[in-house]
Amino acid sequence: MITCVVEYVIDPAKIEAFERFGRRWMELVDRHGGTHHGYFLPSEGASDKALALFSFPSLAAYEEYRTLFGKDPEFIEADRIRDESGCVLRYERTFMRPLLPDAP
Template structure:
């Protein structure tokens, strides 16, 4: 959840995280911000080629200066009220069908 009164700060925070995900082996697919309806929900989608690559990226949290600076935007502005993390797998056009269970 984001503070709707601090959307500009959230956008600055989000742009910085998009750069960091891409710089550290992932692909950031963007943030989706409120336009109509509930005005406090934002969604970020990003992917990594493997769990190991994601874990390497996560190991930089709180240690790497760029990550600390990005978090400072969030912390000082108060633009993020709460966040939830869900791990998903993509089903994309042209994806091979999984093998049937044995």
């Protein structure tokens, strides 16, 4: 399994647009072979930081999902929420592998 961690710097005045953007991407990741673990939004402290975590069974599965960017109308529409609202100022993706507790 590979987990993508996306660190966002967001416009705190546009949090509602960011939430719409996040809800849409959670649906798309889950529908296209991934597992979305959610978006983590500011609560206390810095109000311009947000995170998203989602996993795919392999890097190859993630790369297959990525082929839809800029081509699939639903992916384009989801990115349009971000682009037209200006809710995301910048972001950075990191790929990690989870170390999970052993099942009992």
